[in-house]
Amino acid sequence: MAATRAMSAASVHASATHGPDAAGDDLDGDTLREECGVFGIFGHPDASAVVALGLHALQHRGQEAAGIVSFDGEVFHSERRPGLVGDSFSDRGTIERLKGQAAIGHVRYSTTGGTILRNVQPLFAELAGGGLAVAHNGNLTNALSIRRELVRDGAITQSTSDTEVILHLAARSRKPRIIERFIDALQRIEGAYALVALTNKKLIGARDPQGIRPLVLGELDGRYILASETCALDIIGARFVRDIENGEIVVISDEGIESIRFAEKRPLRPCIFEYIYFARPDSVVNGKSVYAVRKNIGVELAREAGVDADIVVPVPDSGVPAALGFAQETGVPFEMGIIRNHYVGRTFIQPTQSVRELGVRMKHSANRAAVEGKRIVLVDDSLVRGTTSVKIVRMMREAGAREVHFRIASPPITYPDFYGIDTPEREKLLAATHSLEGMREYIGADSLAFLSIPGLYRAMGEERRDDACPQYTDHCFTGDYPTGLTDLAIAGPRRLALLAEAD
Structure with a gap:
């Protein structure tokens, strides 16, 4: 199979308004688009x-x-x-x-x-x-x-x-x-x-x-x-x-x-992120129920990184199925410790930095009655820059959580995407620039763990990842790109981003 492994790459998004710097100014700058x-x-x-x-x-x-x-x-x-x-x-x-x-x-x-x-x-x-x-x-x-x-x-x-x-x-x-x-x-x-x-x-x-x-x-x-x-x-x-x-x-x-x-x-x-994040839970993608896969991911995450806790809390909405699987596997109660406001539009404009800092509270708010005094496990689908994770952990502590353990229902994202997912330059991906302990300190959690690549493939129903011919497109975790990257090879990562913006 044709494949390209990029050892160092940058994002190729042609819009200056949606580059890595601009992304931090909206409510979703730390999530996969x-x-x-x-x-x-x-x-x-x-x-x-x-x-x-x-x-x-x-x-x-x-x-x-x-x-x-x-x-x-x-x-x-x-x-x-x-x-x-x-x-x-x-x-x-x-x-x-x-x-x-x-x-x-x-x-x-x-x-x-x-x-x-x-x-x-x-x-x-x-x-x-x-x-x-x-x-x-x-x-x-x-x-x-x-x-x-x-x-x-x-x-x-x-x-x-x-x-x-x-x-x-x-x-x-x-x-x-x-x-x-x-x-x-x-x-x-x-x-x-x-x-x-x-x-x-x-x-x-x-x-x-x-x-x-x-x-x-x-x-x-x-x-x-x-x-x-x-x-x-x-x-x-x-x-x-x-x-x-x-x-x-x-x-x-x-x-x-x-x-x-x-x-x-x-x-x-197929792109493995369809199952982790992009597709709707009620969709069936390439014969697999997205909801079932996400629950299986939570089960594998619990087996790999279980922790003594009082409740399991999803970061809504995409973290919900994985949190359910985690809770069922560990026997720790599932609680909606974070409530999402579904009526906040993605085009909301925050005129000042102080208002932008409040943005995460517009979209997510703590359910104090569920988390106060508890040791909680937060389950989210992925971690990109980490800035939203910082705010979520802080929100849980301010709501009275005694301990906050963060569990990520995917492996660390260490490479950018070139196939339609808006990931930032590699140096702005937290997992590409920090150790696990460095990431834990950055987001302020008591512990942090990611699902392993073997665990992800088990959740997909595979015995293992076939390194010679992988079953899924998983380059954000592995750097194993399944197609040629002609524009990147010709222009180089920095020059390519500038040329794309100029167009």
């Missing part, structure tokens, strides 16, 4: 309304912007707006403008390209053979190199999103059919991606050769659906058909569904 979500349906009389519902279910994958493109048999219609799906696509007038029986949609968290309207997906272009709209979840690791090549050849780019590269490559292909042009484009790109595309006659889905990003096929009243997660099928009462295979294109039209392999068959290697 969600990726994006895609959804599409073909041949349904209420296509756009169905897409809007599907995007609601995928809202956890991106909260910065949402968009829908539909086709009515003659004209493509597009609505792309910043903010949440419910803020933009709940009114009847918007859906009525999105005419047609075929539509695709996208919820966005920007990992390449700034949060500006021209970057909001789906992106659309008129090609020689007709229109093509594309929505993309993932990140291309050679997009910058291809973009510079395209611009040198005279291309005019309208966005800073790597998704536009796919449109340009398809437009420049010499093949006669759009689907052949689309395949040509896929064979030029590298990285992680799940794509849904809409043409005048077809709905297309594609998954990268390693299957890093998820994509599923569903069916509703005889109409086919493509979606990032099964929870988007559940919300509309659709039937799960199967996962799109890695390296596969599915083409849905009035004639039915066709499967095309655009890359050689190789072992599936």
